[in-house]
Amino acid sequence: MRRRERCGAVTGRIPAFLAVPALLAVAFLVLPLAGLLLRAPWRDAPRLLADPAVGAALRLSLLTATAATVLCLVLGIPLAWVLARPALRGRAALRAVVTVPLVLPPVVGGVALFTVLGRNGVAGRPLYEATGFAFPFTTAGVVLAEAFVALPFLVLSVEGALRAADRRYEEAAATLGATPWRVFRRVTLPLVAPGVAAGAVLCWARALGEFGATITFAGNFPGRTQTMPLAVYQALEGADPRAAVLLSVLLLAVSVAVLALLRDRWVSRL
Amino acid sequence: MIDAHVVVRRHGWTLDLPLTVASGEVVALLGPNGAGKTTALRALAGLVTLDGGHLAIEGEVVTHVPPARRGVGMVFQDHLLFPHLSALENVAFGPRARGARSREARATARAWLDRVGVGEYASARPRTLSGGQAQRVALARALATDPRLLLLDEPLAALDARTRLTVRSDLRRHLGGYAGAAVLVTHDPLDAMVLADRIVVLEHGTVVQAGSPPEVARRPRTEYVARLVGLNLCRGTGHGHGVDLDGGGTLVAGGTAFGPVYAAFRPSAVAVYRERPAGSPRNVWPGRVTAVEPHGDAVRLQVDGPPAVLADCTPAAVAELDLEPGSPVWVSVKAAEVEVYPA
Numbered sequence: 001m002r003r004r005e006r007c008g009a010v011t012g013r014i015p016a017f018l019a020v021p022a023l024l025a026v027a028f029l030v031l032p033l034a035g036l037l038l039r040a041p042w043r044d045a046p047r048l049l050a051d052p053a054v055g056a057a058l059r060l061s062l063l064t065a066t067a068a069t070v071l072c073l074v075l076g077i078p079l080a081w082v083l084a085r086p087a088l089r090g091r092a093a094l095r096a097v098v099t100v101p102l103v104l105p106p107v108v109g110g111v112a113l114f115t116v117l118g119r120n121g122v123a124g125r126p127l128y129e130a131t132g133f134a135f136p137f138t139t140a141g142v143v144l145a146e147a148f149v150a151l152p153f154l155v156l157s158v159e160g161a162l163r164a165a166d167r168r169y170e171e172a173a174a175t176l177g178a179t180p181w182r183v184f185r186r187v188t189l190p191l192v193a194p195g196v197a198a199g200a201v202l203c204w205a206r207a208l209g210e211f212g213a214t215i216t217f218a219g220n221f222p223g224r225t226q227t228m229p230l231a232v233y234q235a236l237e238g239a240d241p242r243a244a245v246l247l248s249v250l251l252l253a254v255s256v257a258v259l260a261l262l263r264d265r266w267v268s269r270l
Numbered sequence: 271m272i273d274a275h276v277v278v279r280r281h282g283w284t285l286d287l288p289l290t291v292a293s294g295e296v297v298a299l300l301g302p303n304g305a306g307k308t309t310a311l312r313a314l315a316g317l318v319t320l321d322g323g324h325l326a327i328e329g330e331v332v333t334h335v336p337p338a339r340r341g342v343g344m345v346f347q348d349h350l351l352f353p354h355l356s357a358l359e360n361v362a363f364g365p366r367a368r369g370a371r372s373r374e375a376r377a378t379a380r381a382w383l384d385r386v387g388v389g390e391y392a393s394a395r396p397r398t399l400s401g402g403q404a405q406r407v408a409l410a411r412a413l414a415t416d417p418r419l420l421l422l423d424e425p426l427a428a429l430d431a432r433t434r435l436t437v438r439s440d441l442r443r444h445l446g447g448y449a450g451a452a453v454l455v456t457h458d459p460l461d462a463m464v465l466a467d468r469i470v471v472l473e474h475g476t477v478v479q480a481g482s483p484p485e486v487a488r489r490p491r492t493e494y495v496a497r498l499v500g501l502n503l504c505r506g507t508g509h510g511h512g513v514d515l516d517g518g519g520t521l522v523a524g525g526t527a528f529g530p531v532y533a534a535f536r537p538s539a540v541a542v543y544r545e546r547p548a549g550s551p552r553n554v555w556p557g558r559v560t561a562v563e564p565h566g567d568a569v570r571l572q573v574d575g576p577p578a579v580l581a582d583c584t585p586a587a588v589a590e591l592d593l594e595p596g597s598p599v600w601v602s603v604k605a606a607e608v609e610v611y612p613a
Contacts, residue, residue: 171317172350174337176364176415186363190354 068146080158110216161195277322298466343417351396364415518576539607540581
């Protein structure tokens, strides 16, 4: 009897010293979002949203976040595959390198990109001299900046999925005569598809919200490099802070809509 | 046919297996866990690199050829059917990988599924299949690539006892109809006896015995094999009808033998008494019961010796003689029941 009571105490009620901070945490997460919705200038919304600059920023944000995600998929899945190999030497070091953009202030990432790909950068100068093209202050630069900060999300997610997958399926495929490319495409990728999808969504969300690296590396030019977060920042600093709130709500709506659309299909593990 | 010498070294352990298998022949690698059976099979498939030796399939040396181009089919222990593909797509995977057109590969796959008796599950996902069905699909998948060498890793181990029976006899039929060489790994002597034309027994990475199933069953050469086939095994030196056992004691056999020999006899041929038996059985010695266990509808006694033996009695006899661990007994074996063969 006594034992049962003790079990009940452990499994049934949440102790106050955990319940109170947990509730505070929920409030801390939810209240600012509620504030956004409450203070948004709904009456002026049609006029504010009709501004062509808003449409341009939204389009640019969706375009660059998607392009950055594609870039991360193309580069990140192979990297995750290499990282997931148990026999790889120096894996710990490589993993640390991959994780750096996660902990690095994005502004520093932007500066770092500048030193490499700027017009006078290590790789940027030969590129500029050869082609006349330089990444900074271009839409392509935005994509690079976003991909830089978002790549770790994809790599770590896919690596986790690869590690959890039973790699003997690949051996089975090999004995059936499949080339490495076929094994990868027809067996490995489908096995880790949920992990890839989850990673891609995280990656896309991170890219969509990217601010620091973008403004540092690509600047803030409407129509070219001004993504939604940058437009929000500019509105808040400039003439119409109410527009900033409305743009924030719009960005929130887009993120939530995409997550909700994908969640049931692929991202149940998120 | 295949001609192989598989040498794989791991820390403190070496697998050294010379193996030839004729076309149409089924060889079972039998051995305890950790004997190197699965490693040998994976080496034949090319999934483990040989540290020495060679492999030739139908005269073509494929020692360093990657698994995809060896022309080897493998049935894995837990089947490893691709979970994201249907049974049909699983079987079609091999032909597709070998360059067949989609329609052609699916037709081949369908024919194989029908042939192994799971045609109606063509569109089923592997996780919805029972163990027996999955095993058949895995067999079809391996055979659909038309391999010159078929490898089966514990093909029946994942199945429950009842399914095992039917799948075993079906597998026997399919192996009978298969024209290439087949190697199967098992730790179950019954699987080996039923499925194989020849048994190779591996212990600690080394071949300790090879022969036809009846030969292995009647004349085991190691304690492990003797236990598997349920025989008492003693080693000794023969001089005429008598065998001086290495572990002490003497056995008299029906035939004659000279030099180093093995002597084997069934536990059911061993009689147990409380008093020294009268009459003239020639093999009589005292011992002490060390264990009493049910064994089928008999009771199996372990009696120390020398020689130590297993003896099967009826439960009634055990009760009547009041046998329990520690009971002193007399043991006898008829000379005619002792099979003696050169070591």
